[in-house]
Amino acid sequence: MPVIRTLTKVAKQALLSTHGCGCQPLTVAVRKISFSPRQVTSDASFHSVSFSETDHPKVLITGGLGQLGVGLAKLLRKRFGKNNVILSDIRKPPSSVFHSGPFIYSDILDYKNLREIVVNNRITWLVHYSALLSAVGEANVALARSVNITGLHNILDIAAEHGLRLFVPSTIGAFGPSSPRDPAPDLCVQRPRTIYGVSKVHAELMGEYYQHRYGLDFRCLRYPGIISADSMPGGGTTDYAVQIFHDAIKTGKFECNLKPDTRLPMMYIDDCLRATLEVMEAPADTLSMRTYNINAMSFTPEELAQELQKQMPELEVTYDIDPVRQAIADSWPMNFDDSNARKDWGWKHDYDLPELVQTMLNSFGADTRMVHAS
Numbered sequence: 001m002p003v004i005r006t007l008t009k010v011a012k013q014a015l016l017s018t019h020g021c022g023c024q025p026l027t028v029a030v031r032k033i034s035f036s037p038r039q040v041t042s043d044a045s046f047h048s049v050s051f052s053e054t055d056h057p058k059v060l061i062t063g064g065l066g067q068l069g070v071g072l073a074k075l076l077r078k079r080f081g082k083n084n085v086i087l088s089d090i091r092k093p094p095s096s097v098f099h100s101g102p103f104i105y106s107d108i109l110d111y112k113n114l115r116e117i118v119v120n121n122r123i124t125w126l127v128h129y130s131a132l133l134s135a136v137g138e139a140n141v142a143l144a145r146s147v148n149i150t151g152l153h154n155i156l157d158i159a160a161e162h163g164l165r166l167f168v169p170s171t172i173g174a175f176g177p178s179s180p181r182d183p184a185p186d187l188c189v190q191r192p193r194t195i196y197g198v199s200k201v202h203a204e205l206m207g208e209y210y211q212h213r214y215g216l217d218f219r220c221l222r223y224p225g226i227i228s229a230d231s232m233p234g235g236g237t238t239d240y241a242v243q244i245f246h247d248a249i250k251t252g253k254f255e256c257n258l259k260p261d262t263r264l265p266m267m268y269i270d271d272c273l274r275a276t277l278e279v280m281e282a283p284a285d286t287l288s289m290r291t292y293n294i295n296a297m298s299f300t301p302e303e304l305a306q307e308l309q310k311q312m313p314e315l316e317v318t319y320d321i322d323p324v325r326q327a328i329a330d331s332w333p334m335n336f337d338d339s340n341a342r343k344d345w346g347w348k349h350d351y352d353l354p355e356l357v358q359t360m361l362n363s364f365g366a367d368t369r370m371v372h373a374s
């Protein structure tokens with residue numbers, strides 16, 4: 001590829017001018033030079049902006065209006081200050097979000113616009129949440145390929161060019177039917193059968209490649225299905241585990257689109273967002289790898305319903321299986337081995353199934369009483 005050829009030439013020239021003999025391995029020289037994988041000319045002068053240890057990061061979150069972004073912004077703003085965390089998306093923010101801190105329009109398919117945002121706001125950390133999830137991805141493969149793969153390429157190049165610390169979430173969906181399922185370790189066969197999963201394996205590999213090749217500070221967690229009370233999921237296979245709370249409280253009934261014995265790894269949103277902050281703050285030398293599984297609990301729809309029924313005995317759960325979602329779920333791990341995250345940077349979850357159910361019901365207030373009474 002011409003870009004790679006140009007980069008190799010630049011790297012070789014830099015190597016020769018710095019070390020004379022040029023006897024160091026090329027990869028070492030490449031890591032030391034903060035050049036961009038895109039838009040590099042042979043006479044470009046490379047420099048990186050340095051920040052003092054006490055500076056807070058300046059964070060940009062892409063795809064920030066989905067299930068996870070607003071909660072992450074809240075957590076990061078508490079830690080780094082309101083104005084140091086910018087939420088972005090292509091959708092119009094609700095007024096509560098718009099008034100809670102900086103929000104900006106950003107389409108990750110628009111490379112120049114992304115670069116302008118990073119430069120003008122002196123961004124140092126990028127959290128890349130934009131994606132099409134597993135079920136909506138299967139319904140629109142072309143768009144999923146574009147957002148999840150082309151969009152990621154833009155993000156990687158911007159991050160490498162501007163020396164950003166980059167977080168890209170991966171997922172249980174990055175595994176497939178030939179992966180070990182109970183539990184899935186960090187390193188094993190990954191042959192997912194969805195465009196979502198394929199794009200996430202691609203993201204893991206590209207991020208790690210950019211880390212080795214260009215010194216990009218890439219960090220990635222494979223999230224389980226995430227459960228939250230005040231934000232709705234964006235079209236995934238694990239959505240049922242959020243919807244059940246809404247329907248239980250509103251109507252006392254829930255129709256599940258997965259079979260009662262479909263076991264999947266799940267996590268309460270607070271654990272997920274805290275893990276994200278923790279891995280972003282972890283000193284680089286504690287990270288023996290750049291893509292980690294994180295785990296909390298693992299349950300089936302039947303087990304979740306039973307836990308809910310302890311507090312809402314009248315809850316009726318029926319099953320009407322969605323074949324697309326069921327096939328996806330059947331190809332995913334039932335459990336995650338996250339021992340490397342626990343060992344390397346001290347990952348520890350707070351919420352198991354009983355605490356999750358209690359916390360979700362508490363978030364919905366006293367509404368459970370209405371169902372009990374009806």
Ligand SMILES: NC(=O)c1ccc[n+]([C@@H]2O[C@H](COP(=O)([O-])OP(=O)(O)OC[C@H]3O[C@@H](n4cnc5c(N)ncnc54)[C@H](O)[C@@H]3O)[C@@H](O)[C@H]2O)c1
Pocket residue numbers: 062063064065066067068069088089090091106107108109128129130131132133147151169170171172222223224225226227232233234235236238
């Ligand atoms: N929620 C989960 O259970 C879960 C589990 C594993 C991994 N993840 C990952 O975490 C990240 C966030 O997940 P989420 O649940 O908040 O997703 P979501 O589907 O709720 O939100 C994704 C956001 O991306 C935005 N988006 C779409 N196209 C865009 C574009 N061209 N430019 C900019 N933004 C665009 C959408 O408007 C949306 O707000 C995703 O990468 C997802 O793969 C989520």
Ligand SMILES: C[C@@H](O)[C@H](N)C(=O)O
Pocket residue numbers: 133134135170171172173196223224225226233235236237238239
């Ligand atoms: C698991 C995760 O990646 C997402 N919630 C999905 O089901 O697609």
